[in-house]
Amino acid sequence: MQQFQQSVYKLIVETSTNLPADVRQAIQAAQAKEDEGTRSALSLSTITDNIHMAECNVSPICQDTGMPTFIIHCPVGANQIVMKKQILQAVAQATKDSKLRTNSVDSLTGANSGDNLGPGTPVVHFEQWERDDIEVKLILKGGGCENKNIQYSLPTELEGLGKAGRDLDGIRKCILHAVYQAQGQGCSAGFIGVGIGGDRTTGYELAKHQLFRHADDVNPHEDLRKLEEYIMDNANKLGIGTMGFGGQVTLLGCKIGVMNRLPASFFVSVAYNCWAFRRQGVVVDAATGDIKEWVYRTGDTVPMSKKPQTAPDNGGERREIVLHTPISEEQIRELRVGDVVVINGTMHTGRDALHKYLMDHDAPLDLNGAAIYHCGPVMAKDENGEWSVKAAGPTTSIREEPYQGEIIKKFGIRAVIGKGGMGPKTLAALQQHGAVYLNAIGGAAQYYAQCFKKVEGVDFMEFGIPEAMWHLQTEGFAAIVTMDSHGNSLHAEVEKDSLTKLSHFKDPVFA
Numbered sequence: 253m254q255q256f257q258q259s260v261y262k263l264i265v266e267t268s269t270n271l272p273a274d275v276r277q278a279i280q281a282a283q284a285k286e287d288e289g290t291r292s293a294l295s296l297s298t299i300t301d302n303i304h305m306a307e308c309n310v311s312p313i314c315q316d317t318g319m320p321t322f323i324i325h326c327p328v329g330a331n332q333i334v335m336k337k338q339i340l341q342a343v344a345q346a347t348k349d350s351k352l353r354t355n356s357v358d359s360l361t362g363a364n365s366g367d368n369l370g371p372g373t374p375v376v377h378f379e380q381w382e383r384d385d386i387e388v389k390l391i392l393k394g395g396g397c398e399n400k401n402i403q404y405s406l407p408t409e410l411e412g413l414g415k416a417g418r419d420l421d422g423i424r425k426c427i428l429h430a431v432y433q434a435q436g437q438g439c440s441a442g443f444i445g446v447g448i449g450g451d452r453t454t455g456y457e458l459a460k461h462q463l464f465r466h467a468d469d470v471n472p473h474e475d476l477r478k479l480e481e482y483i484m485d486n487a488n489k490l491g492i493g494t495m496g497f498g499g500q501v502t503l504l505g506c507k508i509g510v511m512n513r514l515p516a517s518f519f520v521s522v523a524y525n526c527w528a529f530r531r532q533g534v535v536v537d538a539a540t541g542d543i544k545e546w547v548y549r550t551g552d553t554v555p556m557s558k559k560p561q562t563a564p565d566n567g568g569e570r571r572e573i574v575l576h577t578p579i580s581e582e583q584i585r586e587l588r589v590g591d592v593v594v595i596n597g598t599m600h601t602g603r604d605a606l607h608k609y610l611m612d613h614d615a616p617l618d619l620n621g622a623a624i625y626h627c628g629p630v631m632a633k634d635e636n637g638e639w640s641v642k643a644a645g646p647t648t649s650i651r652e653e654p655y656q657g658e659i660i661k662k663f664g665i666r667a668v669i670g671k672g673g674m675g676p677k678t679l680a681a682l683q684q685h686g687a688v689y690l691n692a693i694g695g696a697a698q699y700y701a702q703c704f705k706k707v708e709g710v711d712f713m714e715f716g717i718p719e720a721m722w723h724l725q726t727e728g729f730a731a732i733v734t735m736d737s738h739g740n741s742l743h744a745e746v747e748k749d750s751l752t753k754l755s756h757f758k759d760p761v762f763a
């Protein structure tokens with residue numbers, strides 16, 4: 253088993269940097285379906301560029317490399333203690349090499365362990381089987397889409413859909429609702445795994461296990477096959493689209509499993525995975541630890557070709573505005589939902605820890621006219637002590653909703669950049685103060701990393717790398733205005749419109 257650690261390391265790198273063939277094909281099919289020139293189509297082309305870049309750079313597709321979760325099948329007698337030690341070492345090495353972000357955080361103190369190791373991280377499950385070789389599967393599911401997982405307890409009442417009972421039709425309603433409630437916040441279009449039954453814990457586990465199924469397999473359970481097909485045909489009619497921008501494709505895959513339950517409980521658990529659906533596996537020789545084969549066809553077999561995206565969807569009216577930080581109120585008031593803004597100058601990252609801190613402290617530098625980027629990057633330090641940005645897509649902005657409005661006003665911030673949109677409090681502050689919310693493409697971490705030409709400095713390293721405030725010299729960072737300073741929010745519109753569409757699925761289908 254000399255090579256086992258190295259094989260696990262290769263598996264981690266492949267999973268983080270190279271989307272497998274079945275996921276790529278699902279994204280390409282979405283691209284073919286989406287109307288040319290729309291916001292969703294443009295976003296999909298950024299996503300495909302990003303997938304290609306991550307493969308070439310051997311760098312994370314998305315900066316959030318998630319909760320590394322390993323599922324291992326091994327023959328009777330294989331030494332699980334040794335295997336686990338080697339897995340932990342491989343995780344630490346991959347983190348050191350910037351293939352994984354430092355993602356293990358003490359829940360009470362907020363301290364980042366720095367190597368992805370700590371109580372409960374990574375997740376390692378062993379199971380014995382009767383084969384002679386060892387299979388190691390890995391999923392890197394990020395926090396943003398994990399936050400959009402949802403568990404229903406039937407019977408229940410669902411907004412837009414009414415009563416959901418303890419039957420196939422009730423399950424159908426829960427799944428449609430799960431897709432609706434995620435909106436764009438889990439970086440749609442997404443893949444869902446559904447677990448019917450179990451208890452609260454095993455139901456979610458079953459849902460997550462469904463994500464390991466091949467995208468193009470067929471469910472052997474007849475009723476579930478029909479339900480999967482129904483969901484695939486109909487969830488896309490909700491019109492949520494890529495990143496919640498509105499569009500034809502909201503769901504890329506749906507896999508449903510079932511297990512027994514207790515008489516009193518009826519759970520439907522849904523695991524939502526973003527388009528950056530990073531899961532791979534290897535079969536290794538139990539004697540040497542060498543890789544014998546990959547479990548999922550590797551990404552290099554499906555090249556992500558560039559599809560030219562030039563024609564705007566509104567008769568040539570899409571505006572592109574180039575701004576240099578610091579930005580003035582006048583410049584902001586000019587902007588409208590739908591405009592593409594290209595930012596040059598200094599940008600500051602800031603997410604959960606920083607927003608909480610700024611509520612009752614001063615900022616370490618003048619933020620008048622500043623652009624704040626909701627982002628927790630993957631960073632690397634070279635031998636001269638110089639930092640560089642390795643992966644830097646946006647994080648889900650709604651988590652900052654309790655703070656953002658006040659922080660905009662207190663510090664004079666003019667642009668907030670993130671993904672998934674923000675709520676009414678922020679929208680009111682944008683209007684009052686003269687600021688704008690820009691939606692970047694979630695998961696496009698390589699695409700955005702190339703816009704950061706130099707790291708000018710960093711504050712709050714004590715928050716850990718993802719939560720620190722990085723000051724970045726920026727060139728050509730493009731994002732879409734989805735909330736403007738005139739009270740308009742694309743997110744509120746898409747949410748309202750998709751709720752109306754959801755209500756069209758109220759009538760029973762599986763009677």
Ligand SMILES: O=C(O)C[C@H](O)C(=O)O
Nearest residue numbers: 316394395396628647648
């Ligand atoms: O933590 C991050 O960088 C992103 C997160 O996965 C998110 O989707 O919000």
Ligand code: SF4
Nearest residue numbers: 314394396439526695
């Ligand atoms: S940022 Fe988006 S793509 Fe990345 S892990 Fe979070 S949900 Fe997934």
